[in-house]
Amino acid sequence: MKESNLIISVPANCKYCYKCLRNCPVKAIAFNGQHSFVVEEECIACGTCINVCPQHAKTYRKNLKEFEELVGKPFVLSVAPSFFANYDDPAKVISLVRRLGCVAVSETAIGAEFVGLEYLKYLNAGKKVLLTTSCPVVVNLVEQYFPKHIDYLIPVVSPAIAHAKFLEYRFGELPRVFVSPCVAKKEELKGYYDVVLTFEELDEFLAQYPKEEEEEEEDNDTCAPGTSYENGTPKQSHRFFPDPPYPNRARYFPASGGIIHTLEQDLFTHMIIEGINNLIDFLSNLETSTKEIQGTVLVEASACVGGCLNGPTIRKERNLLGRKEAIRKWNRILGELNQDGTRTVNPAYYKLALSRTFTDRSATKQVPDVEITRILQEMGKVHPAKELNCTACGYETCRDKARAVALGKAEKDMCFAYLVEKVSSFGNKVVDETPNAIVIFSNEKVIYLNPAAKRLFGSYDETTVLNICKRVSNEPYRIHELFLNGRKYYFYPKYFDLPEDGGSVLLFVDVTDIVVQREQMDELKRKTVEKIEEVLNNQMKLAQDIASLLGESIAETKAHFMEFKKYMIGDENANV
Ligand code: SF4
Ligand code: SF4
Ligand code: SF4
Structure with missing residues (x-):
């Protein structure tokens, strides 16, 4: 399993709520140990996890550094059609980008014109179902999860790639930058553009430019947005607007039904499928439904519900209707730049190579049934009734979860039911094994005795046990002395009430050994003190006896000494 370098995880933020999963x-998200990450070979880059994570623990690879390196040098910019729905004033953004060194701003919708014409060719190729391939997430989904349906994909590059080829034709090796609301494009367009940005990134980059300066400059302009182009004809090829050539009908490509509209096809003959889950449902049952098809059905397929107009990083201040209206408004405004149609792109002129192939990148890994069953059993799901399929772990079914555990993508502890059972079985074990008696009782009866309580109170009738419990629980914070089964016990009781009249719990913490030890210690201390006292008294007496004997003896010695002195030195000096 390789960690995705497109959809990035921020482990420090993750709170393991499994909402992303x-x-x-x-x-395509793995949780193991203290680490959650997106699995590269399984992820289809839809960006859903980024938007749903409440902790901002999922994000995507940003390319602002690369863009910064281009700024100040000449480059060309491809703006996805939804650009005009994302910004309140797209003209200002275009003007600002030009000041950064952009020598041409071109609409990606030009690429969509090329692609639309290619799609039309396939409409007459005799296939029952044609899946559009403008959305890279749809292509990822088919290649990775429904490779058997690869033949239904129209083998034509996306509008963004077609536009890159167009820009290369027009501007040669001049660096190309692409901006859209799509995260998946960052991978898809590798090798076609030098930098691929989301609108969000472009916003972040442009935020460093002071607005005052920008506005002042625009105020002096004869074609300030919001004035002349709202009601009149804007100055052609002005720096506020994209450069020619212009698309014909393809500015609606990012909206629901935009491809069918561009191709001037009937919405009832063809169909729109949006949203990954709808696509999965459609692809899962594709074979059975193709039998009923007469002619060719073009399936306009988008990962995002609402098409790219609802792409993962588009500004959400406007709702989908507002964004669609913005596209209509800007189609009208930009149409003014090409009233006579002479600036409409002519795809036939460019002769671009627009075909592509698809690869079976199957991401579905098989796990033997016996392995799944073993893991289910380890999770305590020993029969089907235990398989709750609650989705709390992020998986649709317990079997899916067990499969993920087998693949090293999930942990058993992610199952809340399993965790609760594990904790409660630990709890039961503690209650069973503790040497302390636990009694649950109500006013009238003893409800529960744990094994230690049964050993202690088993030989007494219920009334006696109940009375003991009531008496002890009345004074819970002191040591109680109880005579039970012919011996003395000391207990330090703990007491609490269960909620909703579930009874009272009395825990008899057996402190007999401690109390007995303490009593023995006290006795030992008392005896030791007595002994010391006795020894001291004896010593004192002895000292006194010695002292009195010594006193008599010294007086006698002194008398003899005086006699001797008198004799030696004479009577007159004897007292010296
Ligand atoms: S949504 Fe996913 S990434 Fe975000 S906090 Fe929850 S588990 Fe973590
Ligand atoms: S497939 Fe979509 S939701 Fe799943 S990890 Fe990839 S970007 Fe996130
Ligand atoms: S529909 Fe969504 S995922 Fe697909 S290309 Fe558009 S923005 Fe990207």
Whole structure:
């Protein structure tokens, strides 16, 4: 399993709520140990996890550093059609980007014109179902999870790639930058653009430019947005607007039904499928439904519900209707730049190579049934009734979860039911094994005795036990002395009431050994003190006896000495 370098995890923020996993349509997020990460070979880059994570613990690879390196040098910019729905004033953004060194701002919708024409060719190729391939997430989904349906994908590059080829034709090796609301494009467009940004990143970059300066400059302009172009004809090729050539009908490509509209096809003959789960449902049952099809059905497929107009990083201040209206408004405004149609792109002129192939990148890994059953049993799901399929762990079923455990993508502890059972079985074990008696009782009866309580109170009738419990629980914070089964016990009781009249719990913490030890210590101390006292008294007496004997003897010695002195030195000096 390789960690995705497109969808990035921020482990420090993750709170293991599994919301991302619950919402990931292909369960491409692994949780093991203290680490959660997106599995590169399984992720289809839809960006859902980024938007649903309440802790901002999922994000995507940013490319602002690369963009910063381009700024100040000439480059060309491809703006996805939803650009005009994302910004309140797209003209200002275009003007600002030009000041950064952008020598041409071109609409990606030009690429969509090329692609639309290619799609039309396939409409007459005799296939029953044609899946559009403008959305890279749809292509990822088919290649990774439904490779058997690869033949239904229209083998044509996306509008963004077609546009890169167009820009290369027009501007040669000049660096190309692409901006859209899509995260998946960052991978898809590798090798076609030098920098691929989301609108969010472009916003972040442009935020460093002071607005005052920008506005002042625009105020002096004869074509300030919000004035002349709202009601009149904007100055052609002005720096506030994209450069020619212009698309014909493809500015609606990012909206629901935009491809069918561009191709001038009937919405009832063809169909729109949006949202990964709807696509999974559609692809899962594709073979059976194709039997009923007469002619060719073009399936306009988008990962995002509402198309790219609802792409993962588009600004959400406007709702989908507001964004669609913005596209209509800007189609009208930009249409003014090409009233006579002479600036409409002519795809036939460019002769670009727009076909592509697809690869079976199957991400589905098989796990033997016996392994799944073993893991289910380890999780305590020993029969089907124990398989709650509650989705709390992020997986649709307990079997899916067990499969993920077998693949090293999930842990058994992610199952709350398993965890609760594990904790309560630990709890039961503690209650069973503790040497302290636990009694649950109500006013009238003894409800429960744990094994230690049964050993202690088993030979007494219920009334006696109840009375003991009531008496002890009345004074819970002191040591109680009880005579039970012919011997003396000391207990320090702990007491609490269960909620909703569930009874009272009395825990008899057996402190007999401690109390007995303390009594023995006290006795030992008392005896030791007595002994010391006795020894001291004897010593004192002896000292007194010695002292009195010594006193008599010294007086006698002194008398003899005086006699001797008198004799030796004479009577007159004897007292000296
Ligand atoms: S949604 Fe996913 S990434 Fe975000 S906090 Fe929950 S588990 Fe972690
Ligand atoms: S980007 Fe989409 S597919 Fe990839 S992990 Fe997130 S939700 Fe799943
Ligand atoms: S529909 Fe969504 S995922 Fe697909 S290309 Fe558009 S923005 Fe990207």
